Amino acid sequence: MTEKYQKAASAAKLVKDKMACNKPRKTPGHPTKSHVVKACDKGEERIIRFGQQGVEGAGKNPTTEKDKARKKSYYARHNAQDPNPDKMSARWWSHRVKW
Numbered sequence: 001m002t003e004k005y006q007k008a009a010s011a012a013k014l015v016k017d018k019m020a021c022n023k024p025r026k027t028p029g030h031p032t033k034s035h036v037v038k039a040c041d042k043g044e045e046r047i048i049r050f051g052q053q054g055v056e057g058a059g060k061n062p063t064t065e066k067d068k069a070r071k072k073s074y075y076a077r078h079n080a081q082d083p084n085p086d087k088m089s090a091r092w093w094s095h096r097v098k099w
Contacts, residue, residue, distance in 0.1 A: 004044065012034065014020075014047060016026075016038060016047055019036065019038040019047075021038055021039075021040035021045070022037065022038070022039060023034070023037065023038070024037040024093060024096075024097050025027055025037070027049070030043060030049070030053065031049060031053070032052070032053055033049035033051055033053060034050075034051035034053045034054070034055070034098075035049070035050055035051045035093070035094075035097055035098070036049050036050075037049070037050070037093050039087055039088050039093070041086075041087045041088055042089065046088055048088070048089070048090050048093055050090035050091075050093045050094045050097075051092070051094055051097065051098050055098075056096030056097060056098070057071070057074070057094075057097075057099040058071035058074070059069045059099075069090075071099055073094075074099055075099070078091055078094075078095075
């Protein structure tokens with residue numbers, strides 16, 4: 001195993017039992033994903049990683065035309081299949097936290 005993948009593997013270790021339900025947190029040490037959450041819904045628990053590392057979303061209320069266009073473009077790309085994602089999907093969390 002190369003050194004790059006060993007670092008990635010160590011960053012991916014989480015203790016699911018110690019995480020709070022539905023509380024997203026940043027993962028600056030993860031090589032690709034910017035956030036992680038333990039999603040809990042109807043007795044089901046799932047660890048979800050989401051968000052591109054190093055990229056900021058436009059936020060809930062973008063003010064500049066550039067940010068408004070970025071948000072519109074993001075939703076156009078990611079809402080093509082189902083405009084109403086459920087809580088157990090990375091898309092739902094990404095919409096809520098980053099966009």
